[in-house]
Each structure stands twice: as C-alpha cells, then as structure tokens.
Amino acid sequence: MMADGSSVEKGQPGLAEAALFGLCPRCGAKGLFAGAARFAPSCKACGLDYGKYNVGDGPAAFLTMIIGAITVALALWVEFTFDPPVWVHALLWIPFVAITTLAGLRLSKAALLAAEYQRKARQATGEDLRKPPSAGPGQSGD
Secondary structure, three states, X not given: OOOOOOOOOOOOOOHHHHHHHOEOOOOOOEOOEOOOOOEOOEOOOOOOEHHHOXXXXXXXXXXXXXXXXXXXXXXXXXXXXXXXXXXXXXXXXXXXXXXHHHHHHHXXXXXXXXXXXXXXXXXXXXXXXXXXXXXXXXXXXX
C-alpha cells in the first residue's frame, strides 16, 4: 500500500516511474506510446487495452495555460533585459514551446493513465445511476 492509500502490486511501476518512462501501468513494460503523444492500442507484453482509459484533453488544456504563461514571462524578461531582434525570439520560443508541450503531454497523459489504472477508474454508465448510494465510512445505511 502506498502513502496515498492506493496499492501497487509487485511488478507494477509507481505513478512517477510509469509517467517518466512511458511504462505499462500493469506490467511495467516499455511501449505505452505509439507516437510522440499517442498511446499504443495495448501493451505488447501483457495485453492491457489502453483504449479503455479516458485521458481526454485535460492535460493539453492545462499544459497550454502553464507553458503559455511561462513562455510569455520568459519572453518579456529576455525582451526587456537584452532587447534582441524578433528572429531571436522566434529562434528561442518556438522550439521551447514545441519541446515542453510534447514532453509535458507525454508525462501528463502517462501519469493520468497510470493513475486511472491504479485506482481502477472507469467510465460511468447508466447502471451506475440506478445503483443506490452505498453508505460511506461512519455512516449507517438507514
């Protein structure tokens, strides 16, 4: 059992390890990604279907705001400190944004998929709405 209350079985990578190295959250094999930021259909080692996990666009929207704010702050600092020509800004910030976005997307998507796997998250269905709420800890079912 991990400190945050989730369990990691033997052979499974931790959340940070799976995210940093693109490892399968079930068996730890490399190959979570089939492209730059696109998941493989399934794990080649254990067969875990990555398609059933809904990572969505949350990481992309979050990264856009964070990387945009960092880039603007750095570009303003460079402009007011060194007063370079416009081509220097293009040379600096276009690769910076591309690299940090791609690296951030891989990291955040892998972390979110690993977290969903470890916490057994799944899509809610109509059946979930029909179930009566279960009593939580310290509550009676009355």
